Amino acid sequence: MSSTMRPYRRHPATWKSSLLSLAILAIAVAAAFPLVWMVLSSLKTPAESMQVPPVWLPGSPNLDAYFEVSEVVSLGRSFLNSAFIALVTTIAIVVTSLMAGYAFAKYSFAGRDWLFAALIATMFLPPIVTLIPLYRMTGYLGINANLLGVVVPHLANAFGIFLMRQYIKGVPNDLIDAARVDGASELTILFKIVAPAVMPAIAALTLFAFVYHWNSYLWPLTVLQGNTDQYPIVISLSRLLSYNRGAMNTGLVMAGATLAVLPPVVLFVFLQRFFVDSIVATGVKG
C-alpha cells in the first residue's frame, strides 16, 4: 500500500523528463484554475467582478465581500449547522463501522457473508431512489424540518463497514485472543486493541464521512423544508445566489463559496495520505 507514496526516484534530468514535468505542471495549473479564480474573485470590488472582458487580478484586494456575506446569510449559524451535521454523522459512522467491521472480520456466524453482501449492495444505491419514502418517514419520526432529520438516517453506512472490515482483517488474531484470555470484554478489545491498530482506516473514514456530509445538499434541502435557521452552509450558499441576482455582486458569491470550501480542503491536506491508501485498500483488493 505504501507503494503509492513512493518518493520520486532521482534520474539524470533529460530534456524528455523536463518536458513531462512541464506538461504535468500545466495540467495541475489548469486543474487548480477554477479554485484560484474563485479566491481571486472574492477579493475584487463589485465593479471589477462585473467587468467585460474579465480582469484576472483584483486591483485593490479587499475582504469587503466576506463581511457582506455575513450580513446576507447568518454565516455563523450556517457554519455551526454544517459542523453539527458533519461531526455527528462522522463520529457515529466511525463507531458503528468499527463495530460491524470487527464482527464481519473476526467472528464467524451463520449468514455472515450473505448479510455482508446485502449491506455492501446499498453502497451502489443512488440516494434519490429512497428519497421520497425517507422524507415521509422523518415526518413520522417527528424529526423533519430540523437537524436531527438530516443526521439520523446517516449514522451508519456500508462503505465504512467495508473499509473497517478490510483493515481489521489484518489485525493478528493472537492479539485479540490474548486479551480474551485476560478477560477483556469484546467492546474493550475493539476500542483498546483493534481500533488503535487500524488508525489509518479511522483517519480515512473520518475524512470521507466529514467531507461527504459537509458537502451533501440533496437530503438536507429536502428534509429541512425551507427552515432557514437549520440550513447548513452549502444551502445558505444557494440562497446567496438568488440574493446576488438582484445585487449583481459576483464577489459575494465567491466569498461564500471560498468559506464553504475551506473546512473539507483543510482536512484533506492533513489527512490526504490515509485517504489515498484507503482507496487502494478498498478499490483494488476488495
Place this chain on the structure above:
Amino acid sequence: MIGRTSRSAIGMLAPATGLIAIFVFVPMALTIGLSFTQWSTQTGFDTARFVGLANFADLFGPTSIGRDFRAAFTNTALYTALSVALILPLSVVLGLMVHQTFAPGGIVLRTVLFSTYMVPMIAVALVWSKLYSPTEGPFNQMLGWVGIPPQSWLSSPNTALFSIVLLNVWQQVGYFTVLAVAGLTQIPTTLYEAARVDGASAWTQFWKITLPLMRNTLLFSAVIAVINAVQVFEPVALITQGGPVNSTNVMTYHIRRVGIERAQGGLGSAMAVTLMLSLIVVIVLLFAFFRDREEQR
C-alpha cells in the same frame, strides 16, 4: 465460547445493521410498493391507493408525464455516457503521470486533482456558472485569445448539458485518478522489464500490459462513475433548473420535483424504480463488456 461469540456478534452488528435496515432497506421496499399506488407525499402512507401498473403506463405513455420523464431519462443517459467516456481515459492518462517516477511533479498533480474532489458540488456549480458566463467569464475570454468564437455554454440547449458534464468531470477526475494509480501499483514491474528485454516500445507495453491488467480497476471505476453521474443534482437545481428547454432536466432533479415538490409520491416512486432497474441493467452490461475483453486476450 461459540455462544459468547455469536451473542457478541449480534451486539456488534446491531447498530449499523439496524440503522441501514431502517433507513435504506425499508425506504427501498416502500419505494417499490408505492410505485404501484397513487399517493400524495404530503399525507401518510395509509392514504396510498393501489393502481397497479398505471404509473408505469404513464411513464411510457403519450402524455406530458411520459414525455418529460423520457426526456429526463435520455438526458441522464447522455450525461452518464459522456461523463464515463471522459473520466475513464483521463483517469488512466493522469494516473500514469502521477505514478511515473521518470519526471518530478506527480504528487503535486495528485494533490491538486484530489483537492477538487473535496470541494462541495454547490461551490463547484457557483464558480463554474461564473467561469461559463458569456461576457464576463474567463472561458470565452481565453477562447478569444486563440481565435475561437464565444460559446453559449449553459445558456443554449445544445451546449448546457455538456457544460455540466465538464464541470462534473473536473470535480470527479481526481478520485478516479487515484483509483487508476492504485491499479497501476498492482502491476508487477517484472512484466515491464521482460517486455523491455524483448524490445517492446512504451506504446506496445501500454496496450499489451498496462491496459489489460487494469481491467478490474477500470470496471470498478466505470461502475462508480455511472452511479455518481446518475446523482447529478446541484448544478441543475442551482443554475439551470432543468433548462434551457428541458435540456438539463436529469433524473435526480426530475424525481425530486415530481415526488417531493409536486407531492406525486406514487409517480415519483415509479420513476425511482425505473431508474434503479436501468442502473442494474447498465452495471450488468458493464460486467459483460469487461468479461468479454478478458476472453479475447
